[in-house]
Amino acid sequence: MSEVSKSRPLLPNNLPAWQTLETLGQQHWSLADLFTKDTERAQTFSTAAEGIYFDYSKQCLDAEVKDALLELAQQSQLIEKIQALFAGEKVNISEQRAALHTALRLPKSAKLVVDQQEVVAQIHGSLERAEYLVERIRNGIWRGFSGKAITDVVNIGVGGSDLGPLMAATALDEWADSDIRVHFVSNMDGTQLGGLLAQLNPETTLFIVSSKSFGTIDTLSNAKTALAWLLTTKASREAVLHRHFIGISANLEKVTAWGIHPEHQLPLWDWVGGRFSMWSAIGLAVAIRIGMAQFYELLAGAHAMDEHFRTADFGANLPVLLGLIGVWNSTFLHINAHTVLPYDGRLCYLPSYLTQLEMESNGKSVTRAGEIIHYATSPVLWGEIGSNAQHAFYQLLHQGTQRVSCDFIACVQHYLEDEHGDELRYQHDLSLANCLAQSRVLAFGNHAVAAAEDAVVCDLDKFKRYRGNQPSTTMLLDELTPASFGALIALYEHKVYVMASIWDINPFDQWGVEMGKQVANDVFAELNALHDKAKDSEADGPAVQFDASTQALLRHIKAADAF
Known part of the structure; x- marks a missing residue:
């Protein structure tokens, strides 16, 4: 563990500068007065x-x-904490991980060893693999099960696997030099995907399934629906999985078990947080749309800001x-x-x-x-x-x-x-x-x-x-x-x-997200059980004893013949 993560400084609100700022914060602050008193203010504070x-x-x-x-x-100790971030120290202390999103945009010539592994070589190996896939798709070499070239790419993800790529692809669409259309799906209720599938041709649609854990129910439920849609064409399951899916994950064993071909898998690492991941293979849909050369420019711009921040x-x-x-x-x-x-x-x-x-x-x-x-x-x-x-x-x-x-x-x-x-x-x-x-x-x-x-x-x-x-x-x-x-x-x-x-908080974990997922699994199991109980009004209550509000809502769903 690094010295930064082991150190136990004063709580922030006990630091002398904190006390000074608390006093200053109690003053009345008038922007009009500040500009009146300082005619050079616009230059001073820019x-x-x-x-x-x-x-x-x-x-x-x-x-x-x-x-x-x-x-x-x-x-x-901000200087020390910045140094720890860039050096690959375990700044994510609750999960004992580095937070190396900055490494994702390091130039190929850089060197960074973390846990006795040279990570820059791994990162650029993944980027090169992504570039190979991108060029095959953009040049019409990648073909669907019927032999037709890909015309549409659907990124299936949620949170950081959706928001970042969606934002970047939209912001940089003027640099798109391909006719391939890129779409993004995240909602678990199926309406977003269902509406999109109605507009697409299964013979020419490629799905990117992006999930760091490859266990996120939102993403996998959409991927399962996409697979079922492709199988309505009567193409073989093997051909569909081989020709129409790319998997991006830190858990490639699960990607393989799901059925995506190893040649069409791209790795993540546990030191990449989802909301910091669009610089990695998670940005594949962006690269398909704007080209790999422009994607490298995106990385270079981020790296330039990294260097500014660091120095x-x-x-x-x-x-x-x-x-x-x-x-x-x-x-x-x-x-x-x-x-x-x-x-x-x-x-x-x-x-x-x-x-x-x-x-x-x-x-x-x-x-x-x-x-x-x-x-x-x-x-x-x-x-x-x-x-x-x-x-x-x-x-x-x-x-x-x-x-x-x-x-x-x-x-x-x-x-x-x-x-x-x-x-x-x-x-x-x-x-x-x-x-x-x-x-x-x-x-x-x-x-x-x-x-x-x-x-x-x-x-x-x-x-x-x-x-x-x-x-x-x-x-x-x-x-x-x-x-x-x-x-x-x-x-x-x-x-x-x-x-x-x-x-003095850890910005790289998100335990507050996990509890809701766990409870949702219990409720989901009960909703599934309602399928079997719908015909039996005398059926037993929920296997899990929920709070009174949740039980009342479940009873209403059953009474409304939702199942």
Whole structure:
């Protein structure tokens, strides 16, 4: 076990810098006053790296707060914890594992030995195997059971095996240079898959079954349905499994037992967390859509952000600043809601991805030593494309009673090669204008409009007051490319690690997910048993004694003849 994981420093809230920040957090913070007092504030509280301009001047902090946050990072041993992460130490202490998503984007020439194994060679071996499959599929060499080339690829996964690839494939679709269509299925209820299968040709459809454990019921139930659909063609089971399935897992024995051919299996490792895994073979569907060369650009962009995070001074380090600001807002200003607002339709799935990345990672209430926490950790996170959000929940942001911190994300340049270029450029500028305007109004309220008066002129004006003082960070990408997108996602991954390091929690396990799965298995067994009991109204009660509410719901399902 590493020295980092064995060390038992003071609880975070006993650190001197923490005490300083608690005092500072009790002050009244006015964004309007901060900008009035410091005419250079926008320059002082902004920086840039890897094609991302980072403006945090609209956060409720000043130089004293920033210095205290940076001191808290030092007292929390953030430098040592970053080194431990990149070195492959067992930073996931509850499962005694490394968290080596950063290794997934190391160049082939790099070297990293973990548990006496050279992992970079393994990673690039998997990437090369993926590239072989990708080229066969994209070039029409891979054929279905009837000899026809593949036209559609369906990624079956859930959580990190779905959200990351779905987000990336959507964001980078402009780089698609293949006619092969890529689809994503995750819902276990079957409606999502059922609707998709109605549109597909079984002779030309390939399924990627992505599951780290290859035991996730959501994924395997969809895979089973896909197999049954293919078998309706009367093709042999062996031909269907050989020609129409790829398996990606850390448990390849289970993949083989399920029936997927060993030639069509790609490995994961136990040191890759699901929500950090899209850089691995889990991103196969993305590579099929945009090509392996662009997928390598995605990895290179993430690696560039890794190097920035690992080496840059904390005062200008984007992940460190983003993470420390998150801690300041959640823990010291008690702002327990956070929204991500991309003003670019290509980033429509980014908020959904970040809800898992942040809340599953940092939604913890015990320290790494297992001690109960008495301070706020992860805020509730949600988000939406900015233009949609403006007509949905911005009302709460502007005039509600909740304080909410915000991330605005936009691209300065839009990739426009279209006969409608002028019109699309106009729309892009309109979106940018709304992005900047909304952060301005959230920060300054009615004072964002020069003509606004402090006095209430009429009763109606009482309903038109914007209080402002909602903190936000604005991130502007020079343009959205595979490399800049990779850097953006890596930025948020490292933000999560920074926050976890300050809070002294483990962001790499998710035990809170497991209990629900276990209980669901008991309920599922009872629902299956209802098939046999449906004709017998005098049948015994459930084999497992559930709570009164669950038993009543089961009785209602039976009475409604659902079975």
